[in-house]
Amino acid sequence: MLNEVYYPHKELFKNPAFKNMCEYHDKVREFEKDYEGTWGKLAREKITWFRLYDKVLDESNAPFYKWFTGGKLNVSYQCIDRHLDKKKNKAAIIWEGDNGEKRVITYLELYKEVNKFANLLKEMGVKKGDRVVIYMPMIPEAAFAMLACARIGAIHSVVFGGFSAEALKDRILDAQAKVVITADGAFRKGKPYMLKPVVDKALEGVDIVEKVIVVERNNEDIEWVEGRDVSYNELIQNQSTECEPEVMDSEDPLFLLYTSGSTGKPKGVQHSQAGYILWAQLTMEWVFDIKDNDTYWCTADIGWITGHTYIVYGPLAAGATTVMFEGVLTYPDSGRAWKMIEDYRINQFYTAPTAIRLLNKIGADEPKKYDLSSLRILGTVGEPIDPAAWKWYYDVVGGGRCSIVDTWWQTETGGHMISPLPAATPIKPASATFPLPGIFAEIIDEEGNRVKPGEKGLLCITKPWPSMIRTIWGDPERFVKSYFSTAKKNGKPVYFSGDGAMYDEDGYIWITGRVDDVINVSGHRLGTAEIEAAIKKHPHVAEVAVVGKPDEITGESIFAYVVLKSTDDLGEEVELIKEINEIISKEIGNIAKVKDIAFVPGLPKTRSGKIMRRILRAIAKGEEIKQDTSTLEDPSVVEAIIAVVNSCE
Numbered sequence: 006m007l008n009e010v011y012y013p014h015k016e017l018f019k020n021p022a023f024k025n026m027c028e029y030h031d032k033v034r035e036f037e038k039d040y041e042g043t044w045g046k047l048a049r050e051k052i053t054w055f056r057l058y059d060k061v062l063d064e065s066n067a068p069f070y071k072w073f074t075g076g077k078l079n080v081s082y083q084c085i086d087r088h089l090d091k092k093k094n095k096a097a098i099i100w101e102g103d104n105g106e107k108r109v110i111t112y113l114e115l116y117k118e119v120n121k122f123a124n125l126l127k128e129m130g131v132k133k134g135d136r137v138v139i140y141m142p143m144i145p146e147a148a149f150a151m152l153a154c155a156r157i158g159a160i161h162s163v164v165f166g167g168f169s170a171e172a173l174k175d176r177i178l179d180a181q182a183k184v185v186i187t188a189d190g191a192f193r194k195g196k197p198y199m200l201k202p203v204v205d206k207a208l209e210g211v212d213i214v215e216k217v218i219v220v221e222r223n224n225e226d227i228e229w230v231e232g233r234d235v236s237y238n239e240l241i242q243n244q245s246t247e248c249e250p251e252v253m254d255s256e257d258p259l260f261l262l263y264t265s266g267s268t269g270k271p272k273g274v275q276h277s278q279a280g281y282i283l284w285a286q287l288t289m290e291w292v293f294d295i296k297d298n299d300t301y302w303c304t305a306d307i308g309w310i311t312g313h314t315y316i317v318y319g320p321l322a323a324g325a326t327t328v329m330f331e332g333v334l335t336y337p338d339s340g341r342a343w344k345m346i347e348d349y350r351i352n353q354f355y356t357a358p359t360a361i362r363l364l365n366k367i368g369a370d371e372p373k374k375y376d377l378s379s380l381r382i383l384g385t386v387g388e389p390i391d392p393a394a395w396k397w398y399y400d401v402v403g404g405g406r407c408s409i410v411d412t413w414w415q416t417e418t419g420g421h422m423i424s425p426l427p428a429a430t431p432i433k434p435a436s437a438t439f440p441l442p443g444i445f446a447e448i449i450d451e452e453g454n455r456v457k458p459g460e461k462g463l464l465c466i467t468k469p470w471p472s473m474i475r476t477i478w479g480d481p482e483r484f485v486k487s488y489f490s491t492a493k494k495n496g497k498p499v500y501f502s503g504d505g506a507m508y509d510e511d512g513y514i515w516i517t518g519r520v521d522d523v524i525n526v527s528g529h530r531l532g533t534a535e536i537e538a539a540i541k542k543h544p545h546v547a548e549v550a551v552v553g554k555p556d557e558i559t560g561e562s563i564f565a566y567v568v569l570k571s572t573d574d575l576g577e578e579v580e581l582i583k584e585i586n587e588i589i590s591k592e593i594g595n596i597a598k599v600k601d602i603a604f605v606p607g608l609p610k611t612r613s614g615k616i617m618r619r620i621l622r623a624i625a626k627g628e629e630i631k632q633d634t635s636t637l638e639d640p641s642v643v644e645a646i647i648a649v650v651n652s653c654e
């Protein structure tokens with residue numbers, strides 16, 4: 006924990022939402038005094054309602070909270086139509102391809118593209134409430150597809166393009182999707198890669214999907230299944246550029262996004278219309294200080310929540326210009342990101358600690374070769390950032406001038422929860438600082454007592470907020486169990502994030518990472534249970550336990566302890582590791598591959614059979630075992646595991 010404090014360079018901010026900490030505290034107090042009234046006022050100001058809501062917050066069926074009930078709106082109207090009066094020729098999306106190709110889409114063009122796509126979806130039989138899976142590369146059509154669903158009231162479920170056919174199939178089935186939107190493939194590092202064959206594989210034996218809409222991007226050969234597959238490029242030609250937006254209720258689902266938890270299969274996090282879009286827009290204004298002439302770039306993939314809220318919905322609801330990038334930040338060289346910032350005069354740059362560490366490692370002085378003077382705000386998200394990476398970001402990328410917003414939030418929270426306000430908050434490197442106004446994020450124990458400075462506790466959000474998860478698709482019980490069964494405050498269950506955190510003496514919040522069995526590799530959330538289930542599919546594996554191990558670049562990497570069915574297989578480790586990783590790629594995707602595997606004689610279990618992961622985590626980190634091992638069924642197994650791990654290194 007570094008106790009240095011960095012003050013905002015006020016001259017960079019003209020008319021920010023919060024000029025100083027007094028204004029921050031005033032707003033927090035306003036919410037404390039009149040929670041519903043303050044949210045209601047913001048909702049009236051920021052949302053263009055077709056019909057105003059009747060009630061701000063309905064707590065009658067907690068924790069299934071409802072916001073702005075009785076209200077009617079359309080999120081695509083909110084992101085596009087209402088801007089046309091003043092901004093029809095403003096760039097909505099600036100897209101850059103892997104090879105440097107560029108495309109600028111104005112708000113008027115976006116309006117037409119989204120309407121055409123919406124009409125195409127209707128032609129394919131998609132109706133309000135139907136689920137549409139989007140499995141796409143980072144091309145503008147991916148954003149059009151999301152907004153087209155929003156326009157006709159279909160619920161989209163974007164699946165990250167790095168997920169395997171099996172993972173895609175699970176998500177298609179869970180959501181009972183009627184249509185899949187995909188592309189033949191796209192380009193990465195100058196070479197084509199494919200997506201459509203993955204969809205074909207995912208749909209083997211699946212009969213619920215009626216149509217697959219294929220955007221032809223890289224024009225590589227693909228198979229076309231007659232009657233099922235249609236070409237977007239052909240069918241879009243004849244669509245009308247007008248499509249009436251569907252009138253949606255505030256609480257109708259807008260999208261599902263699958264994410265990993267500590268147990269079982271990924272869960273379909275369900276988000277709403279009004280509450281979600283309100284907070285997406287507000288945080289663009291509060292945290293990114295988005296202004297009319299700004300060019301804003303978030304490097305996430307639309308397959309993750311960051312891409313949903315901070316590439317598509319938030320920036321467009323705010324009427325901003327959002328940059329979308331198909332390629333990777335290190336291609337063709339380590340200056341790509343800085344060149345793009347220079348080219349587009351980017352004002353806000355938002356990325357993940359993994360990318361910051363990698364760019365620092367491969368080109369620490371590279372940013373100095375470019376003109377980065379347009380930058381005002383640098384954002385980070387997805388995992389804890391370490392002070393060294395933070396300092397490099399601040400000094401070298403930000404020229405010691407920009408505010409860093411270390412934004413803590415989750416798929417489930419819809420938008421930022423804890424973050425500095427760029428013109429107001431004195432920043433301590435690697436602290437997410439304070440909860441945003443309206444967000445009651447607190448570090449408490451299970452009974453709801455605030456922990457003392459320096460003590461670790463559970464990071465909870467003790468009041469409902471508009472952009473919160475509404476339920477887990479098809480599994481309301483799991484929703485309650487996953488989020489509202491760990492901690493209480495004043496006897497009432499509160500939302501528990503799964504993260505641990507602590508306060509320092511000044512009340513700054515320091516996130517310490519997940520306290521459950523979720524591993525965060527390069528900012529991607531992976532459940533140990535999913536990875537273990539994949540590894541168990543190898544015929545020689547008897548038992549397996551997976552933990553996260555600190556990694557210099559990716560934050561954490563995956564470490565697996567594997568017990569083989571027979572010791573005869575020892576000696577074949579290299580082959581086995583390869584085979585296990587092949588299974589993981591097939592079942593989940595390359596992002597979940599294990600970095601280390603130790604073939605051990607047994608796992609440390611309690612007498613009731615529970616695996617003591619804490620011990621395994623400590624061994625993977627090379628730490629001394631401080632826990633009492635006497636309660637283990639077989640304490641000697643710990644020594645044996647340590648011996649194996651030491652011999653691997």
Ligand code: WTA
Nearest residue numbers: 386387388389411412413414415416516519
């Ligand atoms: C972690 C990504 C520390 C955290 C938006 C959380 C962070 C999980 C930060 C959610 C941050 C996210 N500092 N840790 N600024 N932001 N996390 O759902 O563990 O992909 O629970 O959402 O990422 O990951 P998810």
